[in-house]
Amino acid sequence: MRPFKVPDIAQHLLGGFTWHKERNHQSIYLTFDDGPVSGVTDFVLNELGRRNMKATFFMVGSNVQKSGSLALEVCKAGHGIGNHTYHHLNGAKTAEHSYLEDIEKCQQEIMGKTGVNTRLFRPPYGRLTCSQKRSIQSQHEIVLWELISWDFRKEMSPGRSLQQLKRKTTNGSIVLFHDQKKSEGFLRAMLPDYLDFLAGEGYATQPL
Numbered sequence: 001m002r003p004f005k006v007p008d009i010a011q012h013l014l015g016g017f018t019w020h021k022e023r024n025h026q027s028i029y030l031t032f033d034d035g036p037v038s039g040v041t042d043f044v045l046n047e048l049g050r051r052n053m054k055a056t057f058f059m060v061g062s063n064v065q066k067s068g069s070l071a072l073e074v075c076k077a078g079h080g081i082g083n084h085t086y087h088h089l090n091g092a093k094t095a096e097h098s099y100l101e102d103i104e105k106c107q108q109e110i111m112g113k114t115g116v117n118t119r120l121f122r123p124p125y126g127r128l129t130c131s132q133k134r135s136i137q138s139q140h141e142i143v144l145w146e147l148i149s150w151d152f153r154k155e156m157s158p159g160r161s162l163q164q165l166k167r168k169t170t171n172g173s174i175v176l177f178h179d180q181k182k183s184e185g186f187l188r189a190m191l192p193d194y195l196d197f198l199a200g201e202g203y204a205t206q207p208l
């Protein structure tokens with residue numbers, strides 16, 4: 001069975017990452033990785049906008065290059081933007097200098113299209129070497145997640161994901177979704193209900 005919550009012990013052992021935010025405010029932090037992608041990111045923006053909710057989008061540089069106006073829309077709607085590398089690289093399989101160059105290329109692409117010089121970084125696949133981590137930390141806050149929707153897994157049902165996320169959401173949770181084609185049907189099936197649940201429970205949603 002796939003866990004929806006990263007165990008506390010893992011969060012504790014893997015220091016130097018942001019897994020969640022403060023527990024004493026009734027706020028949660030929605031995050032969307034791998035966009036911007038036309039048809040998916042706009043759907044997410046629309047669902048968030050009609051409920052006046054905010055999120056953070058960890059963007060892939062090559063997608064920002066292709067869909068610059070969508071990246072700008074995310075920014076103008078008041079959402080946060082983070083760096084997710086230019087080519088969606090796996091840090092564990094990439095030499096450090098290439099990896100850092102790719103992050104910088106993404107940083108410049110985001111800045112060029114939106115004017116945002118983001119301090120947020122999320123490694124694709126959550127994979128980084130210790131040395132890469134140390135280098136990145138001098139420029140960026142490295143944000144992982146506490147709750148994962150599994151919206152990219154074909155065998156996961158949106159209904160089960162919704163039920164588990166509702167059960168495990170708590171103050172300060174950082175929740176991972178993907179605004180990519182692979183996840184589109186999943187998001188359309190469960191994101192509106194999850195957002196309604198958050199509103200009904202009185203959670204505020206904020207950019208990181």
Ligand SMILES: [Zn+2]
Nearest residue numbers: 033034124125
């Ligand atoms: Zn990703």
